Amino acid sequence: MTERRYDIVIIGSGAGGGTVAYALRDIVRDGVRILVLEQGPRLRDDEFTGRELEMAGALYEDGGGFLTADGTMTLAFGRAYGGSTVVYTGTSLIAPERVIRTWNVRGLDHADLARRSRVYMEQNHVHLLPAELINENNQLFVTGCARAGYQSAQFPVNVRGCRGSSLCNLGCPNAAKQGTNRVQLPAAERDGVEVVTRAEALHIHERSVVVRVHEVPAGGKGLPSEWAPGDYRVHAGVIVVAGGAVGSPTLLLRSGFGAHLPRLGEGFTAHPAHILVAEHPRAITNDVGHPKSYYVDRAAEEGYVLETCMYFPFTTAKNLTGFGERHAQLMRAFPRLQMILVLACDHATPGNHVAVDARGRPVVHYRFTEPVIGAFVRATRAAARIFFAAGAVRVHAPSADPPLIEARDAHRIDALIHARHFLPGTISVSAAHLMGGCGMGTSVADSVTDAFGRVHGVPWLRVADASLFPDALEINPYVTIMALADRVAEGIRREARSLLGVQRAGATA
Template identity: 40%
Template sequence: METRKDKLKIDCDVLIIGSGAGGGTAARVLAPLVQKGKRIVVADVGPFYTHEHFTQRELEGVDLLWDEGGVFTRDGAINIIMGRMVGGSTGIYTGVTFTVPPEVIQEWAIPGLTYGELEKRFARIKEAINAHVLPDNFVNTNNRLFRNGVEKLGWPCGSIVINVKNCQQQGFCNLGCTVGAKQGTLEVEIPQAIKAGVEIIPNCQIEAVGGNKAWGNLNPAPPDSIPAKHAPGPVEFSAKVIILAGNTFGTSGILLRSQLPGMSPALGGYVTIHPSHTVFGIHPEVVEGFRGFPKTYYCTKFTESHHYYLETCFYYPFVAAKYIEGWGVEHKKIMRDYRKFMAILILNHDRAISTNRIVLQKGVPVLDYRIQKESIESLCHAQRSAARVFFAAGCDRALLPASAKVVLNRKDEPRLEELIGPRHFILNKISIASAHPQGGCRMGKDPATSVTNEWGQVHGYPWLYVCDSSLLPSSTHVNPYLTIMALAERNSEHILETWK
C-alpha cells in the first residue's frame, strides 16, 4: 500500500489508544455502542499478528517487544520487557491471572473503589477468560521440584490461576502462544470487539492528544500481519471520548508530549516495575523445564516480611544465558547443563515514589528509575530463599546473581547470608528485568497527587480517560493483568453510564 502525504482524518465516537489488557477490555465493554450507531476505533502502535505468526524462536520473537526487547531504565540497570502488538503484553505473558491482595486496594484509598466491588469483577472476568488452577497433568518437572522444595522447607505453596483453553503444553507462552490457547486480549477481547463492529487500526503511533483530537502516524504493516484498511501516513482522529491504554510508557508519553494545560505534577511519577530476577539451580536429573506448562506454583512466605514472591518460570537458551552471571568456559559449561536447570522467578514489589517517573527524551518516553535500597535487600533475601528451595528440591548447584561465586554448591548453604548480599549486587553488571511497569497516571482524588479521578478520567479533561497499568497508584504486589482488566472495565462502564 502506498504512503499518503495528506493527513487522513478519522471521526469516531470513541478512540481507544492501545489494545492490551486495558484497551482490549475497554473495547469489549464499549462495543455495544456500535449497535447504537456509534463508531469505536482502537489504534495500536504495534502490528496485528494472529497466533499463526508465532514461531517458538527467540530471535524471531523479539519483534513482538518494544524496541525489540531493548527498553531499559534510564540508568541502564533494568531491562523492561513489554509486548508491542495488538493484544499488548498479554501476547507474551504466561497467562498468570493473580487477584490483587485486599490491602493494596485499601492502601490506594480511591473514593468508591472497594475490594468487594473488584472481587465481583475479578470473578466475572476470570470466568470469561477461563482462568483456573491447572490440573496435575500440567505440572512439569520444574514446577514439581519447586513444590517439593518449598514444602520441604515448610513454606506455603500456592497454585497460580492461569487463563488457558485447550492448552497443548507446548511451553512457549512467552514467545506467543502458537495455538491460541492462552486466553489473553488477542484471543478474547479483540475478536469480541471486532465481531461487534469495533475497528482496529494497527501500526498507529499516536503522538499527542488535545481538544477531543489525537494526532499520529500510521506506519506500514510488517509482513505476516493484518494491515489497517488505510494507507500509511499522517492521521488525525476526532472523538467524543479518547481512552489512553498504551501502558505506563505509552500513555504517560502521550500525555507528556501533549502538554495539556493544568496537568497534574504527578504525571509520569510513582512508577513501580516489580524488579525481578530469574535464577537457576542445577539438578542431578534431567528437568527439561522448557517442556510443558512453565508456571503453576508460587510461594508467599516472604511477601509481607520482605516484599517478594517466588514463582516458577522457564526461559529459552538465550534468555537463560543472559540471566546467568559470568562468561567464558565456566558459563559455557553451565549452559551445557541447561536440560537440568530448575528455574525460579523472583518478583519484588517496589514502593511507589514520585521520583521514579516517565520523562521524555527527544520525545520518547524513558523511565527514570532508581532501584531503592530496600528493593536490593529484598532481592538479595529472595535469592537466598531461592537457593534454599533449589537445595531442598535436590539441586546440587545454584546460580544467583548477587553472589560472591557464580556457582554455589550445596556445602555453601550454611553460608548463604555471607555469600549473597547487597555488596555483590552490582547494578549494570547483573541482569535485572521487569515485565510489570505500573503507574505514571495514577488514580486518586487530589489533582496535586494524581492524574485521573476515581473513574480514570484525567482531572480537568472530561473527554479523556486512562484504562491501563498507568492508573495503578502503587504496586499490585502480584502480576497486574487481572487488576488492569477490572479497572478498565470499571472505567469503561462509567463512560457507558454517563454517555450523552
C-alpha cells in the first residue's frame, strides 16, 4: 500500500467538501497540504452531452436509482467532481429562521448562517432570471397559483449565461450552472489544494484514510484519476468527512465509529417528492428554458412545498402510473405537459436511518409517516387546483383514483386525491434533498458532532455536509450546507495550531 502524508484530507467534493477546500485554500500558502478525495470522475466539458441515460449513469450513484431498503423511494445523489452540485438545479435559498430555531443546536444561530449563505450566494452569482427567460411551464404555474389562491415566489438561481437548455439535472452542457465543480474547486486547485478523483475512501483509522483509486471503467466518461490506480494510506492531521447524507454516515459506520456514537446514521430525512403532470390543450414551452423558476412554500402551515419542474422523458415515463396505451398517450402529449414537483417536509423519525450491510455498503431505511402522507395529499390537491386554474384539461396525480383527473371532475379533487390511494411502493417517489445521519447537537446522547462539525470525542475528525442537519431544512438545502461547511473550515483554521502545528492560520472566513 502506498503511503502519502497531508495536513488536511477532505473526503467528498460536493456542496460541503468543495466549500471546505475553498475556505481553507489560502493556508496552502503557509505550507499546509490539503487533499480532496472524490470517488466520482472529473468530466471534460465536452462530455456533458445532456443525453438522459448516458449522463445519469456518469454522474449519479446507481444512475440516480439508489433505492431505500424497502424499495419505496429512490434517492438521487451525485458522484462526481463537484458531487450533487453537478446535477442540482441551482435554486438558492437561505434557511428559514423558524427551522434553525427548532433545530436548537447550541452555538448555531440563524444570523450567522444567513451571513455566510449570502457570501456564497454572491460567489455563485445567485439572481432572479429576467421575465423573458421564464418559459410557459413556469408562467402557467404563476397564473394557476394566482387564480387558485396560492402565493408563488420566484426562485433565485445560480447561473451565469444560462442558455435555457433545461438539462440542469443531467449536468449543465453550457457550463452555466454554478456548482462547486465550476466555482469553489477550481479556485481551491489554483491555490494549491490537490483534488484526486476516482479516489474512494474505504476506511478511516486514527488520523489516516485507506483509499482505493479506481481505473476508468470500460466506456466510462471522465478523465483518469490524478493518482495511479491502487490502494493508498493517506495520513492527515485533520480528516473532514463530506461524502453527503448517505456517504458520510456509511463511511463512518464502516470505520467503526458507531461503537461510541449511538446517533450515527440516525435522523435521516429527504423531503420525499413526486412529479405531477397536467395536459394542456396546446403545446407549451416546457423543455426549453430554465426548468425551476417558481415555488409555493406551505412548509410552515401545511408541511409541503411545490416547485415547478420539467423532467426528461425517461424520468417522466417512470413517474407516470399505468401501462400500455394510456401511458403512451400521456407520453405522446409531452409537448403539452406542465409539471409540478410536490415535496413533503419530513422530520427525523426513529427507524429512518442510514446503516451498512455486511460489505460496508449503504442501506437506507425509510418509511413514510402518517404526517408525510398527509402532506403529500394536501400538496397533490393544491397542485391539481393550480393545474386546472392554469387551464389544464387533465391532471395525472399518482395518489388519485383514478390517477387521471379530467377538468370536469376538478370540483371533486378532495375526494379523488386521498391518503388511502397513497400506497408506498405503487407510487414513484424520489428524493434529492438528503439530510442527516451525522446530526449536530450537544453530546453523543443527542448527536454526532457539535455546531462546528467536530465529531464528539474525536478532535481530528470533522463532518461538513448535509449529514450535519439534525432535522429537515424544509427548503432547498445547498446554500445552508455551504454555510455550515464554511463554519467547519473556520473551526479547523482556529485550531490549526494545535491540530497541525501550523503557526499562522489566517483570518476567519
